[in-house]
Amino acid sequence: MPYAPAADRYQSMIYNRCGRTGLKLPAISLGLWHNFGEDTPHRVKRAICQKAFDLGITHFDLANNYGPPPGSAEVAFGEILRGDFAGYRDELIISTKAGYEMWDGPYGEWGSRKYVLASLDQSLKRMGLDYVDIFYSHRFDPETPLEETMGALDHAVRSGKALYAGISSYNSQRTREAADILKRLGTPCIIHQPSYSMLNRWVEEDGLLDALDGLGIGSIVFSPLAQGMLTDKYLGGVPEGSRATQGKSLRQSFLDEPTLANIRGLNAIAQKRGQTLAQMALAWVLRGGRVTSALIGASRPEQVEDCVGALKNLEFSEAELGEIDRFARE
Numbered sequence: 355m356p357y358a359p360a361a362d363r364y365q366s367m368i369y370n371r372c373g374r375t376g377l378k379l380p381a382i383s384l385g386l387w388h389n390f391g392e393d394t395p396h397r398v399k400r401a402i403c404q405k406a407f408d409l410g411i412t413h414f415d416l417a418n419n420y421g422p423p424p425g426s427a428e429v430a431f432g433e434i435l436r437g438d439f440a441g442y443r444d445e446l447i448i449s450t451k452a453g454y455e456m457w458d459g460p461y462g463e464w465g466s467r468k469y470v471l472a473s474l475d476q477s478l479k480r481m482g483l484d485y486v487d488i489f490y491s492h493r494f495d496p497e498t499p500l501e502e503t504m505g506a507l508d509h510a511v512r513s514g515k516a517l518y519a520g521i522s523s524y525n526s527q528r529t530r531e532a533a534d535i536l537k538r539l540g541t542p543c544i545i546h547q548p549s550y551s552m553l554n555r556w557v558e559e560d561g562l563l564d565a566l567d568g569l570g571i572g573s574i575v576f577s578p579l580a581q582g583m584l585t586d587k588y589l590g591g592v593p594e595g596s597r598a599t600q601g602k603s604l605r606q607s608f609l610d611e612p613t614l615a616n617i618r619g620l621n622a623i624a625q626k627r628g629q630t631l632a633q634m635a636l637a638w639v640l641r642g643g644r645v646t647s648a649l650i651g652a653s654r655p656e657q658v659e660d661c662v663g664a665l666k667n668l669e670f671s672e673a674e675l676g677e678i679d680r681f682a683r684e
């Protein structure tokens with residue numbers, strides 16, 4: 355049966371304005387870092403993307419190096435764009451990034467104009483697109499003048515290969531500098547993609563969220579579930595096939611007894627709120643409206659459905675926030 359998106363897909367999702375721009379993003383977006391490489395069957399990737407779009411998730415986040423192998427997530431998403439999502443390009447916000455190692459030699463990573471622009475061309479080819487909606491500098495390069503990296507983003511937008519420019523994981527000082535350069539070039543920085551969760555609060559401590567508010571830049575926060583730690587999946591042990599068994603970015607050593615005790619405490623608070631722990635973790639990053647979108651990953655469509663359920667309760671009492679801090683302060 356060919357896929358037809360749910361007719362009611364725009365009924366319940368919340369769309370937040372991204373900084374001071376005309377662009378709105380879904381409060382929950384889907385990232386393709388894990389589970390979209392050659393180690394995952396294509397039918398699973400399709401099912402996850404279909405479920406997301408059916409629930410009003412219009413934003414799909416990629417990077418040149420997502421896989422494994424690097425690049426394969428963009429290839430897989432390109433297939434989905436030509437298949438299930440054919441005819442819906444104008445309903446989708448697709449992002450990609452350049453910054454981490456992608457090919458051999460001195461021009462295969464970081465922030466030179468040479469690398470950043472070649473990488474964008476490669477990404478477009480892999481996905482079969484003429485343009486992406488958002489193109490990011492994936493990380494600050496301490497050895498390349500920021501003017502050069504931002505100049506490459508500006509060129510990407512001016513050449514029509516990207517509609518908007520963004521940066522990822524830059525600290526507040528570098529963000530101010532980058533935003534200033536881009537503003538002078540006439541291509542505003544519209545979005546920042548940092549990590550943020552109840553267990554990882556550097557964006558508060560560094561003043562990044564305050565800086566973004568002041569600059570009118572939106573934020574899309576990655577790993578809001580701490581890669582699955584802020585869900586109930588590890589409470590009864592480490593399930594087969596979960597990210598912690600894959601020996602990649604989430605090591606089993608992160609799940610030590612003190613951490614699990616804290617996660618149990620958080621799970622009990624979520625239950626009192628009538629939410630799953632994943633839902634509470636997402637509501638927590640979205641609380642108060644400072645964050646434009648929570649960027650989740652998923653290995654199954656049911657996880658996407660559970661996550662979107664977070665939007666039913668985004669309010670926290672002071673007492674709840676205090677109780678969460680007891681279990682989730684670094």
Ligand code: NDP
Pocket residue numbers: 384385386387388389415416492522523547575576577578579580581582583585586587595596597598632649650651652653654656657658660661
């Ligand atoms: P999350 O913190 O959302 O972790 C996702 C994982 O949590 C899933 O793979 C799944 O684990 C588990 N999970 C998700 N929903 C549920 C649920 N409802 N119940 C139980 N378990 C659940 O985010 P990611 O770390 O995956 O990052 C999200 C995206 O952020 C990436 O895809 C990427 O687009 C972006 N990112 C950007 C970075 C950057 O440098 N800019 C760096 C890292 C990520 P399992 O697979 O074990 O089932």
